[in-house]
Amino acid sequence: MPSSKSHSSSRTASASTSASTSASASASASPNPKSTPGASNCNTPGAIGVPLQDSSAWSDTGCGQGFYCEHNNATFPPQYCPPTAECQTSRLSGASCEPQGTFEPVVCEAGFYCPKEGGKIKCPAGSFCRIGSYEATKCSPGSNCKEGAIRDMFFLPMGILIIIDILLVTAVVVAKIKSRYRTKHPKASKNKGLPFGGVPFRNNKKYEEISGDSSPSAMEAGIPLQNSMEFRAPDFRRRPTGFEQLGLQGAEYALHDDLQDDNGASRTDLQQFVQSLSRILGATKFGLNFDFQNLHFQPKKNPKPILSDVTGMIDAGSLWGVMGASGAGKSTFVNVLMGKTPNTGGITKVNGVAGDIKKYKKIIGYVPQDDIVLPELTVRENILHSARVRLPASWSDSEIQNHVDILLRCLQLDHVMHSLVGSTSAPVISGGQRKRVSIGMELAAAPMALFLDEPTSGLDATAAASIMSTLKALSRLGMTIVTIIHQPRQEIFESLDSLVLLGKGRMIYTGPQRGIQPHFEGLGFSFPGHSNPADIMGDIIAGEGRLYKPTGDAGVQSLIDYWASQHPSPTESESKRSTVSMAEMNNLTQTIKQRGAPWYRQIWFCFDRSLIQQYRMKSSFFFELGVGAMAGFLIGLAEETQKGMNFRGIFNPPYSILSTSVEYTAVPQMALLVGLAIGLTASAPGVKIFGEEKLVFWREAAAGHNRFAYYVGKVVSTLPRMILANLHFTTMFMVLSTPRISWFSAFGANLLYFWCIYGLASCISMVTRREDGPLLAVMSSLIVGVLNGMSPSLQKVRSWHMVWLWRSLPGTWLAEAYFTENVSPFAYLYDIDMARASLGYHLGKYGTDLCLLLALGAIYRVIAFLGLRFMYPSKQR
Template structure:
């Protein structure tokens, strides 16, 4: 027995437990002394507000007591009277100025909004922040769809305005927005950005998209989620201190400064409120300084106050010069009236495109009547959904009639009339230069993704300790199963001249032990391997669509799991070797087991690419059992060769693990037994321990390449 690894294991576990206890004590101290946190530059300085890094539910009303300290919560929905979220920071919409026009007067410090605009000016290299989108005769029909989703959609979304895209279910709203962002392929018609036709995909680094579901990492804080996006997507020549300053300004502008160090939490276990969670999702895009921002149902699931706050923020951003396009469904009157312009769609065709103020006159001109003291957004929603008969007593009130009237009064532009761009060459060159310098280098993105993954694992201590515990327990149980052998797991035919006194041979005990080791490691590592990518597909798709380097994301995640595998394997191998006492040296067993961990993690990653998150762990466990059983014990490799199926067994990491164990356990007994006869009987190749380990390493790498290809090329539409 070797007790040195056990001593090291005890020291490591003691250090881990001590660090966890110290972290708990420190968090408890911070919760009890919020003012001390404020002095040290931490959030939540006073006002009776407490924060911790555990999941807890925080609502906007908890911050009401902090009003005197500058944390102003929005309490009313009147956009005409209530200042926007940005205006509350000291700058009214009428005072919005851009670029070099921003200045300090009489030595007064600039407001947060002014600093944010200055930061945008520096990032974009210009004072014009928005993009215009022109589209002519858009037509989109999926291959297996009998009817087109979009037909003859023509118009212009000008820069620096807040647009709403509305329509009944199935009207083509999401498809229209996806076309504008370049997320759909095989589109007929012409799309232009700033008057220049071409592939919109090349503008993806300066176009932000906020999905309806808030796709954020629950294990990270508000600031960490936004900071990662900024580090990856801001210009590569920016220093980290400049990026941090840019994010801090943005947090203040989004009124998230008081919750910046709170975990975001999941929807099932929320930490911050729904409105704040939506702001985090928006902030992840704003941190990259986009020139256009698309949002899918930004007020969905929010209460009136939170919805008003989000829309006021978007209104202020449009006044900065950004182009804001949002899909919105059944808005309240105040939200509806905050929109500058609207795109109304019905059955995939245009019903109206123009100013919000012109909606009511337009439909009244068609014979529709808007009752007094009613929400015009509700009336309009009924009309474009084909339920407008109640507001028009005579004449056609159908959607087809609305489409036909718009088509007759605004005929589609011929696709051949592709006018030359009115954008100056200097502006085009500046825009191209802005796009080229966007994004951190791939090697830096690897570090950011690696660091983020480590933080996630640190925050999920229970999962980490559970994996270590399962590894130790698995090693303990397999060791118990081998305890009666007392290390005597092979008997062969004695060397000449003692063949005649040889007892019954035992060639299968070593391979049986390798089988148990493989199955135990498979059960230990398969579920964590699925968790690495299976639970973050939505995050990956969002980041890939935003221009993040896919390889950097994957490699950062893979490298971050290596310390976890080493510790889990150390617990497993120590307990297993202590009880089973095989002849294989401890370091050799540790290396072989670690590489088998590596293979199982890689195999689980492949499983996570092709299955749902709910089914991934079970299928990964089943796959690990299959590759574990295919290790050449029964049937033996010699038998498999007669079937001409040895390639299948050799494709399994279980065979290479068993061969490595067979070599290291049998070779020391060459002085006593005729091990070549034993080798011929089972079909392994002795004396190739290093090759066996290299092939385990190669198989794990192949699994990861396959997993990356699956991650990269499966669901390509979600990554555009």
């Protein structure tokens, strides 16, 4: 009986759906079986089959939307005849067959449309008609739709893509040509010829208010800063320097050998640098002094303190060396002194004032042992970024650039200023120049004190001596320079003004470098002639003193006990010697407040720097575009055989009994392939954005950079990259697969999935090592792509009470967006609610799906930022 056949057909065809639902839908469309003729004579004209039920989509003269009935009229309405075995097999396999009776309706074939008024019309040129069309659909502009077209081949994005790629390649070639020309023909500084190297000293009123001088400025008159630079701030302790004794001109000549041995141009550079520093610091003193009394540091769960009873004074305007054996507490001492590590006991003072040293971080520079610089940037770009972020916000960009140019000349880096820094594994500049760049990034911010962790480590003797010569010159300008140093050459050792010697976390000696040998000789140690005093002193404080003291106690503990007995903690009256005036502290506070660009400008600086990095790593960028295009091509090729028809359902009543086998999972499967392809394309680049720069972030955060500005600048800089990668992927995918979803809808959904994968990769990069990040990011993208609600379906997952997990992943929302846009247009033909109930997706919420993708990507980035911000907080102090 036809009714039974239709039940069987529906159950078989709806293997992925509820059998009872399909059966009831078919039964509702079938009349009383008794009216069906017993013989299979439906092919006989005029034979009476099973009349289809009346429907608003059916009229006296034609079938419903998307169906075609060649001979039916008011006398002979559309009828259903039982299919033959061959026809039934064809329908169950998803194909169609000829009408089983003269009057049986048949779905309108692809390439034609069948209006409800009746008839079958071939799809005109400029339109396309998918299977079951009741009207022709206009093709998009730029499509190639011939007569009888069955899908929209949208080629306009392909043309745009080709143009963009040509422009990108052309821009890279032109930039490379310009770069080579600039290298061969370096241009003079655009500020050359202006007073002080091009710094127009604006806001002199502000300068006078800070300095306390309302008289015409010496700088304004173009006179070298002698009187104003004699540092009228009165009474706190400062080591006498050649700068103060001789005035600026004397300092120039005294430092001539320290800076560079040339025809005298260095004197002009030094003068300009000093004037620039004076303006930045408001004509206050250049250096800070540090007092530390009974300094103590003991980490939690550590049975012994790392530092204990360390007392001393570091004068401003001097070059100090911190020395000791491994484990003596050198790094801990310096970190406590500059506020990177909070002390657990004792008192630290800056300019005689006790308090939280972290508030001085904007005027204290720190150069780590490893040269943490960005290899994709040039020497000048690395230093310029630090200056832009950390110099006073009132400075114009031209003033900042001129300050950086002066500094480059003083550091003898002007001849390599446009050279890339390169990585340690693939260096472009020498090790000594790389170290100078690291130092220059701190000097660009005009610090009043500079701490360095083994600045000569890994350098040859010449480069090490050059670095120490530069530091010596800076101390002569009035800066406080404190450097951890290990086994220095004799020339380097003798260049130090003063020393702090530590052993077992205790003080062994603090004072002038020239007093080291007399101090140890007074304890019975001998210094052989023609030997390096630094080597002997290093052996003694490392516990090898028996070589130089045959009799008596030569251990480190005896050195510690002797110093403690001879140099007790300073009394309260002695500590008051370092007290500064209220005016000096007010000037210092004002200087700190003025430091640093506002957060919104820092966002721009970080964004601009990140774009430059991506341009310099253009091979990686083009590789990502190529991978995106290849992934889109392969996924599109896999979907091409469906000719864009990737959904079949149960026909709407009264045509349910004519349905072929359903295909509900083709759209989610397509979304799965899209998600996996995007994950493979975007996960590794997403890790690279932050995974290789955590050290840079920690250094910049410790220096006072706005963490939020850094992160936002990096995130925004990835948007052009994501858009271009998505353009390549979506264009190749859509041209081949031509699904029902429009190109713009697919582009929007794919772009937001790129956004999510980049955000997820950022989270991965926060918690993994750089080497492991790409692999884990790829695995994570595969997981969120597979769990998209296709298999197991959301309907199945709902019975497990775990739908929340699937709904928390971007793959589900991508699949739902694709399902809505590909299935909803067929609501006139198929029972799409049955498909929705079978899989568990929502329909008609494309906008909501995209908003949730956007929100998930934002949540991933918030998590990544929190990880960046609160993981390893000690490295950011």
